[in-house]
Amino acid sequence: MLRLLLLAALAAGSTLAAAQAVPQWPTRPLRLVAPYAAGGPIDISARLLAAKLQESLGQPVVVENRPGAGGNIGVDLIAKGPADGYSLVMSAIATLAINPSLYPGLPYDPLKDLRHVTLLVQVPNVLVVNNDLPAKNVKDLIALAKQRPGKLDFGSGSSGSTGHLAGEMFKMMTGTYMVHIPYKGSAPALADMMGGRIHLMFDNLASALPSIRSEKVRALATTTLKRSSFLPELPTLDESGLKGFDMTTWWGVSVAVKTPDAVVERLSAEILKAMDAPDLKDRLRNMGSESPAIRTPEQFTAFVSAELKTYTELVKRSGAKAD
Amino acid sequence: MKIKSQQDLWAGLMFIAFGLFFILFAMGTPEFLDKLVGTRLIPGYQMGSSVRMGPAYFPVVLGGLLAVLGLLVLLDSVVSEGPEVPKFHFRPLIWIGLSSLAFAYLLKPLGLVLASAALVFVSAYGGHEFKWKEVAIMSVVLVIFSVLVFVKGLALPFPICPDFIEVCPIR
């Protein structure tokens, strides 16, 4: 039945592959490794992308979940795997920019072992607070944190997540002290905030949006330089006095570093085409992603190396660690 | 002292062993032992305090509890009568274990068809009677079923054919 449904779906919107730049590729199925357990946002977007690529490349694209060690196992698999363009991985801010400084013995080098093809999704984080907290804006919050040092608790989806590091960045830039409470995923942290047990958290927009819209929690600012189109009235942290505060959660597609240029070019073009198709664009947007401005492999690689530098510094200065 | 319950004796020893194992790896090797050897054998984790519990806290408390309970079971074995330990049957144990390992490590290089067949043959060997013909038919049926249900139906990302075959006849 599954297959039938899929076939029906494909028949409904099939498009022929564009002019083929690399005629000898692909001639067999591709695998797209999602280095997390099935069901998370990265896994879902991998599956969405795979379905699209399958149409345009004319070869099956099989999503393979290889969870473990914060995504490092799956990424390492591709970094050390064959560089033939048939093995792709969903790489993310965690595996490319944060883990290198969190995990001392990381088996791969995000810049030397991998080639970054396309940035797929970029989701802003938002600073949300418990409804009963007197702070109505970022200024109030900073004042409150200064007045009650060590009394405010901020939650995050896990130690070393972007939510955690955003909190550390906030603490450093404002010179305040708040206690970090790690959770297993941001949903329970959000629930504890609604219940009034923690005061604030930096959550990614997609998971916080429903609670913000239903006024179960209050959003104070986004962590990006530009305002989010989902919450256009919401100021940014940059506007609120924390100059240059810019943190997003992002993920994309990478391959082994020795993958031929022609294949990378073609792959990048196909992924961009898929991302620009209205249906996938809509769905990625619904996951909280603004269409990333970074499009080419070169831009993505530059972006990765900039992010790597930022987070290495941040982790070092804040003393956050996983080991 | 006479052991009245073999079962309790071994169960007690097992619990004590597990308890000490977790304590050892959570706290690390004691200092004198490290000095004796010259290096830190097992680093262990931070203990923390009851206020800010470290990663070692919970395992050490539980490991200690487990060891104490094991000791109680051990004491019980000399106090009250209990059954003997039933005989271990190594034939099914070994072949069943081996068959799942064979499947696991053959799946990626050889594909689902051969790995499943290997599992069926090895595990059938662990049973009471092994008839070539029967097992062969069974493995064919099971291979067809699992390819249809798991790979075709549920879309699990398993290779069907061995790596070295360029074009797989089953698509």
Add this chain to the structure above:
Amino acid sequence: MEGIFGNLAIGFVEVFKLQPVTMWGMTLQHVPFNIIMCLIGCLLGTLIGVLPGIGPVATIAMLLPVTFNLSPIAALIMLAGIYYGAQYGGSTTAILVNIPGESSSVVTCLDGYQMARQGRAGPALATAAIGSFFAGCVSTLVVAMFAPPLAEVALKFGPAEYFSLMVLGLVAAVVLAHGSLIKAIAMVILGLLLGLVGTDVNSGVLRFAFGISELADGIGFVTVAMGMFGICEIIANLEQKESREIFTSSVGKLMPSKEDWKRMIMPILRGTALGSALGILPGGGALLASFGAYTLEKKVSKYSHEFGKGAIEGVAAPESANNAGAQTSFIPLLTLGIPSNAVMALMIGAMMIQGIAPGPQVMTERPQLFWGMICSMWVGNLMLVILNLPLIGMWIKLLTVPYRYLYPSILLFMAIGVFSISNQPFDCFLMAVFGLLGYVCVKLGCEPAPLILGFILGPLMEENLRRAMLLSRGDPWVFISPSKPISMGFLIASVALLVIIAAPSLRKKREEVFVEET
């Protein structure tokens, strides 16, 4: 009250709506598409539930891209169908071959499998189906009528409350065993310790991984359950030379007898109540539903001596509790937008990608969707019971297949399921290791069920304990302070339960040493 009927009417109209459908270039008018999707979901759910190791999470994740070509309501109806269909299917495997595919069916194994061994697989399966159906109906009504206020209750549960609840759950775990009390407690603790393997949530430190990167995310429940129940059972069966060629001597009756009916009514009612209540809690409450219901029955039933040896109450209560919990765990999702488990998180993903932000506004902004989904749950439960009762005949036929054909098939399905979790051989290796551990434990008179419960609850307990201590800045009284009446209540209940458990077993200790081998 009137409002409810109006809303349910909206829902049923949506579920049974006839709509034009285009497939393979043909357009058909007046197709009851939503109901067809519900049926597909239930069928698929039953299938993956029966297959050990393949869970609803992986299935739903793989199906997500397909569902985006459906309308939101059809997609959600189908995904929900997979979820509760898997709960039904899971109990079938637990009863027939003693393999719990889901944490909730661990306790169903205890008595369900014993019933099957006695040739009463038919009544056991029927009881599970009937209990689940009844619980599904009641809890769907609970969701429809009380969702918003219950969600507020869920928010009252913080780390302290969850910790105390887990303590109660662990004390209850001891009741699962029918042999030595000390050994049962030791097994719970061993389970707790095994649950700690992997990355520590609070500090991020890797514990007991011994340099094996596959252990960094901990040991999976499915791996442990397949090993300690599935593999261990196969080995135990194979070592008995004479009797084991055919599983049961007679297939027995299909349906429960009059006596059975009488005995299952109260357990189903109590199980439904307990399951509905625990299902509301997003932080792992539903995990406790089936365990809790089993413990409760064992303590209140006048047949408590039969528990673990094929008591019908031991199937009826946990199965109803489990299904009731599965339905009410939609409450935090629908009213707060908070997922209570991995499947719910996926449902949120499915909703968001369809452009629906989950939360209370769904009820007012898209009543068709909200009530349609609730009504579909009831329809789905009805479908499942209609589907499953006739299937019982087929399932118990399966038991007459000679064991030498049966066990390689079970083993293959387990291996495939376990392998698919992270697509690497290591999990199958671990499964074999736990099979060995389970075999040793059984030989030493230690039962695996308490270990499994400890394994499930251990990480949750530590996580919540440390979080509560962090939030209270190290005040240990946080669990029993008057400002936390819920937490205090659970701890008092735990102590009371411990006394109840310990009192008779201290007295009967001598006799209980000779627990028969089962």
